[in-house]
Amino acid sequence: MGLIKGEVKLEQYDIKWQADFLAEKAELEKLFGDVALEIEHIGSTSVRGLSAKPIIDIAVAVNSLRDFAAVRPKFEELKQYSIKDDGNNPGEILIRKHGENPEEVTHFIHIMEKDGPKYQDSILFRDTLRDNTRLRLEYEDLKRELAKKFPHDRKSYTESKDYFIKSILREAKGKKSPRNKADTYRTLGIFIGIMLAEALFLFVVIPTVIAHLTDAEGFKFRAIEMPETMMANVVFLAPFFIVPFFGSIFLMQASIKSRMMWTFWIALAIFFSTPILVFLT
Secondary structure (H helix, E strand, O other), rough: OOOOOOOOOOOOOOOOOHHHHHHHHHHHHHHHHHOOOEEEEOHHHHOOOOOOOHHHHEEEOOOOOHHHHHOHHHHHHOOOOOEOOOOOOOOOOEEEOOOOOOOOEEEEEEEEEEOOOHHHHHHHHHHHHHOOHHHHHHHHHHHHHHHHHHOOOHHHHHHHHHHHHHHHHHHOOOOOOOOHHHHHHHHHOOOOOOOOHHHHHHHHHHHHHHHHHHHHHHHOOHHHHHHHHHHHHHHHHHHHHHHHHHHHHHHHHHHHHOOOHHHHHHHHHHHHHHHHHHHHO
16 A cells, blocks of 8 residues: 555555555544544545555545544644645645655545535545446546656646546536536547548449449449459548548547537447448449
């Protein structure tokens, strides 16, 4: 367990994390006594199957943050704990637990008011990921991407997850997810590109299909009447098939990520129509 401050490194889910939480929970119950109303395992290590930084996040629910004053001296006497008083996390008091190396953090203990939004959102986000495999996998992909981008910048790593977390919370609460302009522009860009490819494809296919159905000599491609150039036809048509077919897959992925489901259905239509048109050709 543990990471040096600022380091970002993900590990595969480990069933041992649950045991680590239970062991620390027992210690915290002794320290907090009746001040703690609930002690919950939160964060990625609390979600079975989700890769995470090997640091246990624990939420301690209290009636009021002022109640912590009664137990604060206990934590100040223990060298393995340090209280973070920088004011950057309004609505909570953060305690770090360290390993043998004082620069190595093994646990984050978040003290929050039980009826406050931070505690409620922490539990809701955890439970949503536990219950929704698709969101869990999407979150894992995002975490891995950000871990590669910010291996020694935990602040940027955490801030870059903020949009995803807020989006999931709003969705779980039945509210409309906030728009991500980058995702929207990416989806529209892919959409326009695929439409152009599909237009070119139809420009080639429709005259050919008409020629076969009506025997209209003027519409036929010269290569159609020459069996020895069949391979030339295949090579010529291949890009018009590949671009819309595979492009529609990327469009569907992008539309799901940016919640633009109308483009998903258009992409699905392209996905199925492309091979049919190729067959008709």
